[in-house]
Amino acid sequence: MLAALARRLTAGVAVIVGVVTLTFCLLRLAPGDPARWLVGPNATPAQLAAQRHELGLDRPLAVQYATWLGRAARGDWGTSIASGRPVATLVAEAWPATARLVGLSLILSYLLGLLVGAVQAAQSGSRLDTALSVVSVTLFALPGYWLGLMLVMTLSYWLPLLPAFGAAGVDAPHLTGSGRLLDAVRHLALPLTTLTLIGTGGAARYFRGALLDVRAQPFVTTARAKGLSPARVLLHHMLRNALVPALVLLGLSLPALFSGAVFVEAVFAWPGVGRVLVEAVQARDYPVVTAATTISATLVVAGNLLADVLAAYADPRTRAAGA
């Protein structure tokens, strides 16, 4: 168990070093000189040379790479070209908003997806199963930014119920206690619904398959033959065994959820990492883009690792196979 964990940790660190290396190579391969972006079109050659020196671009590639790795390891991402603020501060300010949105949507879409998947598996082949399949595959296929816009159109413009963008109203600093909480919840409602609906579509598809696989196992037949009620078989025998695929799904769906969050944050002006990333890309703010890339890759690797560990904890068979 420990040896397997150590091996996975090493692999995870290797992936993160790989990401840092990859961003370094891509930045050097890309057309255009980052120094030129910083000094602007009217700079003299001397000013350009001074900027190149400050960025370390005049040093040998190997030295630049070593410096790059060292700074990445210390979390020193430089300053944003667009805002002049330290990149580490920008990202540190943004990530709680993303974590809140993605975390809540993960929990909600898991619960809803499990519910829908369980109903479908219990009634597989029925009209209800078909109808729910159509709904889940459609939700899964919808682009998040488009679903978000449609929700804004109906719930913010036609029926003015919910705010269309941001994480807090302009008057939020003047609100107290419950008023402030209500304001935060109202602002969270639309982006969370968008991400959750799409996540539910995927989760329901997955859980339906996982539960049907479990149902074909001999121990389910045994439980039925013992005369247990269908509800008890589902709750005590099938769900417990569908837990491992659920944990695997957690690892698999993290990158997807994060990707979804990038677009949804862009639509709803949600002040998270995704929006920071998109705005940095549009402004060609390289230091912010590379930092956001590396940090999100790290989060995804960490999520996968956590899912592996949890799956090993939940299923003795994987534990033995992984060791």
Add this chain to the structure above:
Amino acid sequence: MRRLWGDRRGAFGIAVLSLAVLLALAAPLVTSGAPAEQRDVVGTRFLPPLATDRYHAFHPLGTDRFGRDVWTRVVYGARISLTVSGLAVLLSVLVGVAVGGAAGYAAGGVGTLLLGVTDFALALPRVVLLLLLAALWPPNAALVIVVLGLTGWMTIARLVHGEVRSLAARPFVEGASALGAGRARILGRHILPNALTPVIVAAALGVGNAVLLEAGLSFLGLGVQPPAPSWGNMIASGRDSLVNAPWVAAAPGIALAVVVVACTLLGDAIRDAYHRDVGHATWDV
């Protein structure tokens, strides 16, 4: 193929995708005018669906803020979206089959190295990588194809690797080897053709994903550039007129969703028709 038609999901998927490809190919025949055509902008902008303008031109899906026909742009957008996604998936399949085939058939170090590279690429968040590349190079359709292709081959490589490993142990491979066939010939003529079903499934799902991602990049202004119509940049341009002209953003989104649903259902149907478990590739966004 017959089994696919018998499956309602397969029939729906094939029908919708054929219709979309047909419409895209026949774009000049089923639309009136060019996708970027603007006539009297003031007089023809934001016409609702089913309206006829002062030139007696009929607009089944209305017009956008430059008076351009939304139906025409959706159909021409299908050309771009489907071409970009199709070529991207083709690139993914080529790279994936090459890497997966080599990894599965080459024993020892090379195989391990290739699998390691695949796992590394699989661990990267695809959208973030896409955004990084789109930020570094000036956006255009060719870049989107290359970027989508080079970030989508890993699932296919894993699937091909698994298939090749199990096929390589089968008697007919041993037979071919005994007859004196070389390793490259065995891999190319005997193993890979038998490993194609999961690749087709992954490709069908991959086209759906690629359509979504291309639209996403174009929506953010990092993909296909206006005035060329792509479903993504059409949704982006309809965003500002959501209140008074919701059809501008709604129409391309519905087209997008229908095509992606068709790809997903077709992938499911092919998988079930051949009773192969290809894992849960739908999650590889």
